[in-house]
Amino acid sequence: xxxxxxxxxxxxxxxxxxxxxxxxxxxxxxxxxxxxxxxxxxxxxxxxxxxxxxxxxxxxxxxxxxxxxxxxxxxxxxxxxxxxxxxxxxxxxxxxxxxxxxxxxxxxxxxxxxxxxxxxxxxxxxxxxxxxxxxxxxxxxxxxxxxxxxxxxxxxxxxxxxxxxxxxxxxxxxxxxxxxxxxxxxxxxxxx
Amino acid sequence: xxxxxxxxxxxxxxxxxxxxxxxxxxxxxxxxxxxxxxxxxxxxxxxxxxxxxxxxxxxxxxxxxxxxxxxxxxxxxxxxxxxxxxxxxxxxxxxxxxxxxxxxxxxxxxxxxxxxxxxxxxxxxxxxxxxxxxxxxxxxxxxxxxxxxxxxxxxxxxxxxxxxxxxxxxxxxxxxxxxxxxxxxxxxxxxx
DNA sequence: ATCGAGTGAGAACGACCGTTCTCACCGAGC
DNA sequence: GCTCGGTGAGAACGGTCGTTCTCACTCGAT
Numbered sequence: 482x483x484x485x486x487x488x489x490x491x492x493x494x495x496x497x498x499x500x501x502x503x504x505x506x507x508x509x510x511x512x513x514x515x516x517x518x519x520x521x522x523x524x525x526x527x528x529x530x531x532x533x534x535x536x537x538x539x540x541x542x543x544x545x546x547x548x549x550x551x552x553x554x555x556x557x558x559x560x561x562x563x564x565x566x567x568x569x570x571x572x573x574x575x576x577x578x579x580x581x582x583x584x585x586x587x588x589x590x591x592x593x594x595x596x597x598x599x600x601x602x603x604x605x606x607x608x609x610x611x612x613x614x615x616x617x618x619x620x621x622x623x624x625x626x627x628x629x630x631x632x633x634x635x636x637x638x639x640x641x642x643x644x645x646x647x648x649x650x651x652x653x654x655x656x657x658x659x660x661x662x663x664x665x666x667x668x669x670x671x672x673x
Numbered sequence: 674x675x676x677x678x679x680x681x682x683x684x685x686x687x688x689x690x691x692x693x694x695x696x697x698x699x700x701x702x703x704x705x706x707x708x709x710x711x712x713x714x715x716x717x718x719x720x721x722x723x724x725x726x727x728x729x730x731x732x733x734x735x736x737x738x739x740x741x742x743x744x745x746x747x748x749x750x751x752x753x754x755x756x757x758x759x760x761x762x763x764x765x766x767x768x769x770x771x772x773x774x775x776x777x778x779x780x781x782x783x784x785x786x787x788x789x790x791x792x793x794x795x796x797x798x799x800x801x802x803x804x805x806x807x808x809x810x811x812x813x814x815x816x817x818x819x820x821x822x823x824x825x826x827x828x829x830x831x832x833x834x835x836x837x838x839x840x841x842x843x844x845x846x847x848x849x850x851x852x853x854x855x856x857x858x859x860x861x862x863x864x865x
Numbered sequence: 866a867t868c869g870a871g872t873g874a875g876a877a878c879g880a881c882c883g884t885t886c887t888c889a890c891c892g893a894g895c
Numbered sequence: 896g897c898t899c900g901g902t903g904a905g906a907a908c909g910g911t912c913g914t915t916c917t918c919a920c921t922c923g924a925t
Contacts, residue, residue: 505784507699510882521903522884532883587835588783592697594839595774604839633852636832636845643779643831647786647796653828660825660856667855702912713873714914724913868925877916886907895898 490528492518497539502585506536506592533599536589540603543585548610550575555614561622562665565634568615569661572638573654576645583646587639611635622669630668637661682720684710689731694777698728698784725791728781732795735777740802742767747806753814754857757826760807761853764830765846768837775838779831803827814861822860829853 484492496517500509511532515522529535554571558564575581582588586604593600615634619627641657676684688709692701703724707714721727746763750756767773774780778796785792807826811819833849 504787507784508788511884512882522905523886523901523903526884582787583783587779587839590839591775591780591783592699595696596700601839608836608839629848629851632845632848633829633855635836636829636849636852637825638832639835640828640830640832643835644800644827647779647782647793647800653824656821656824657828659821660828660852663825663859664852664855667859703914704912714875715871715873715916718914866925868923870921870923872921873919875917878914880912880914882909882911884908884910887905889903891900891902893899895896 486528489518489520489524493520493525493528493535494538494542497535498542499580501536501539502543502582502588503580506539506589511535533597536593537599537603540585540589540600540607544603544607544610547607548614551611551614555618561618562669565615565618565622565665566658566661568618568634568638569641569654569658572641572645572657573651576641576651576654581646584639584642587643608635608639611638622665624669626668630664633664633668634661637664678720681710681712681716685712685717685720685727686730686734689727690734691772693728693731694735694774694780695772698731698781703727725789728785728789729791729795732777732781732792732799736795736799736802739799740806743803743806747810753810754861757807757810757814757857758850758853760810760826760830761833761846761850764833764837764849765843768833768843768846773838776831776834779835800827800831803830814857816860817862818860822856825856825860826853829856 493514497509497514500513500517511522511525514535515525518525520528529538551568551571554574555564555567558567586607589600590604594604595601612631612635615631615638616627619630619634622630624630637657637660641653644653645651685706689701689706692705692709703714703717706727707717710717712720721730743760743763746766747756747759750759778799781792782796786796787793804823804827807823807830808819811822811826814822816822829849829852833845836845837843
């Protein structure tokens with residue numbers, strides 16, 4: 482056994498993440514993942530019994546990393562309104578990453594949503610988690626209708642993600658932040 | 674010649690549109706399009722010399738139909754602000770269509786954007802056209818900075834499209850409309 | 866009536882993909 | 896030292912896909 486199971490699994494997931502995200506799930510063959518991870522095909526299949534299972538693990542990992550990065554940015558601020566705006570600063574740093582190519586869940590949903598119920602389900606869960614986080618931030622900021630504000634902020638965020646991905650510019654994050662400021666001024670009670 | 678070239682082309686495009694949009698571009702084989710359109714494979718390939726060419730024609734047609742539907746809704750209103758809000762009413766009627774599955778350009782971009790420069794380019798052009806239309810509407814409504822308002826409205830629209838596609842609900846269109854009203858109140862001068 | 870260009874139906878081809886199988890080989894336990 | 900379960904490398908398999916080819920046939924022009 483050249484390398485232990487845990488590191489092999491990590492290498493495979495790392496390679497799958499990079500390739501799936503960059504080229505899309507369907508355009509990447511198992512052989513490309515094998516080559517990139519340096520793991521034998523046999524091992525790959527005993528770690529993940531099928532490509533579908535690997536896709537699921539990829540999405541699961543993306544969800545976790547995304548949540549962690551978001552929380553990191555939000556928790557750097559203490560003022561409740563600043564914490565909401567930190568979401569859009571997170572988006573901006575995400576968009577400026579060299580390999581940014583939009584939301585993995587939106588992309589996978591577009592590819593496989595109608596064909597793989599599991600992918601559709603995972604995309605829904607990911608977005609529901611984001612909505613939940615935004616609702617809590619809106620609540621903490623004293624919004625009279627936190628879910629409503631959260632729903633508005635979601636639209637700005639998702640719109641910024643896809644617009645930035647297609648245009649190749651990070652500007653949509655700034656626009657979203659601007660619009661969020663305006664919406665918060667309209668929705669939140671005057672600052673105490 | 675059983676049917677003339679023009680109707681054959683229309684039938685192929687109709688079938689390709691339905692299948693590509695429903696299942697995604699890569700999941701649909703040329704044979705499925707042949708079966709659905711009732712056109713022979715030979716004829717199909719002399720109408721569209723490759724699958725890429727058919728994809729391009731599909732996206733071109735989507736762009737045209739989408740613009741037409743949007744214009745139809747917008748032109749039903751005369752008041753400049755109502756014309757902006759008509760965009761979101763258009764989105765709502767779109768989202769409630771039985772076969773709604775998000776934006777064909779966002780979906781295709783997620784699938785092939787990194788692999789096919791042509792698809793990426795067409796998605797950019799489509800979105801640029803939408804931005805142009807929104808900018809003109811914002812201008813007509815007397816926005817002091819029409820591009821800025823247009824950029825905000827784009828985010829709401831794109832966000833509503835993807836959120837609605839993934840959640841399967843048409844509600845995001847209503848949320849986007851609500852947020853648009855708030856943004857217009859903040860950005861536009863008081864009504865004369 | 867005959868020719869020939871173009872047709873429909875589908876077989877065929879070559880490439881690729883997900884998955885499994887082969888087999889020589891290694892290292893731990895007797 | 897000698898098994899033997901598990902490994903790596905990659906060949907092999909069955910299926911699909913985009914594209915081309917075959918071939919009997921039709922139909923308009925001569």
